Amino acid sequence: MKEEEVNFQNEQFNLTMIPGKFARAMRTCKIWQFIRFIVINIKMLIVVSKSH
């Protein structure tokens, strides 16, 4: 059974969003996450530099 079919059974969870297979795969895809690692670091460094 798909994750959303399991999670949306709980009424409290029914109005939010549940990631699908692709979104979950990208979260652990090492190549994609390495790219995101660079991007997030750059963004964080900009936030840090704007804060000092």
Added chain:
Amino acid sequence: MSRIIVMGGGVSGHTAATFAKKWLGKEHEVVVVTPNSQWNWIPSNIWVGVGQMTKKDVVFPLEPVYKKAGIDYRQALAVSIHPNGSADNDAPYIIIESTKEDTKGQTEVLTYDYLINATGPKLNFDATPGLGNGQGQLGEHTVSVCTAEHAVHANDELKKVFEKAKAGERQKLLVGTGHGMCTCQGAAFEYIFNIEHEARKAGIRDMLDIKWISNESFLGDFGMGGLHMKVGGYTVSSKLFAESLYAERNVPWIIGAHVNKIESGKIHYELLDGSMGEEEFDFSMLIPPFAGVGLKAYDKDGSDMTDTLFAPNGFMKVDAKYDAGAYENWKASDWPRTYQNPSFGNIFACGIAFAPPHLISKPMSSPNGTPINPTPPRTGMPAGIIGKAVAHSVCDMVKNGENAHLHEASMAEMGAACVASAGKGIFDGSAAAMTVYPVVPDFEKYPGTGRDTDYTFGEIGLAGHWIKHILHHMFIYKAKLKPGWTLIPE
């Protein structure tokens, strides 16, 4: 020679003291007064609380670090401030009480030219009956991850629950905030997902009912009134982002809750709609509310002038607008810029020790009149940046006189990065990495969201998890003042 006393050796105090000493050199004296013998990288206490790190991974002794830096370190508790001196001497001073084993309880007078209050919070466990032990310490019914010792205890208790679950006994876990006026929801948020992750790893997730309880009026408030962030090309509310995280991990929630009593295995709470509820648990980690550490202030004649220096909640008054009034009148400019005490120009407060002008989240209370809203977070990156700005101001005053330009670090012009990571392995884990800019929303500049959505974003994945690992090692390296420490940003 001037003497600068820094009260407190946490993120903000340690930053202020080490930069002050670096900038002032041997010509001036920097003294750190802190009751702790060890420095603790608090964000990693979460990993100690689930057994993925030990206490020694997150602490180190302060004495050798301060000795190397040339900082006079006193392991003691600051008891009182005497900003006008005594009847015999105009020199301002503080009274400290030793917490070292061999001199415990002995008091000492330390005069100062400049005083930086970075005492952090008092963990006010006793604000909720049953959360504390009646003597200001953690009670017997719940656990905490606020200190490294607490986190070790939390892990011991968690292990027992996991063992019972492995033996086939269904267990109820409750994590969140232990009072209607708590802050630091992020720590509890990270802890609950670490427990969930470890339970999956251990193959017992289906034997655990894990539930969240907090004083936030909506999930994702985080004491900042929530935020709108860039996620996957959309600008979405942190409410949707947080609810998705909880739903995906099958963690239901109770929100808008003021926990008003804790018994063995049961909490009692009041909700924003005025209704009362109870929840049973086998294991519970509840963050306590914060208060000022209870410093007193006295005038020359010995009369109490605590009200002059401190707000009623025990935090120190600084250059904030404390009379902003109702929520509708709140502005970003209410927030302090220099952290100088308005009555005494040689006293500053940084980190959690300064009194915020008001909440960031919308104030709320139940029909019974119980305030239930998160208080403003002032930990981590803002605490470090403020500590550095204050040190800069003090150093300039020492060198150029009391009219020197003061450095500014308003939380309404400052961002923060937050990484809530579950798991410990390099490829076995996931994190919600978030940045927010600015911490205090500025609706005059950003009328829709209050924040710059180019720099307010959230993302889930391994990348954030790697960042969390790097932050752990980088900030401990920096705090130990190892070569190049000043190059690492706060």
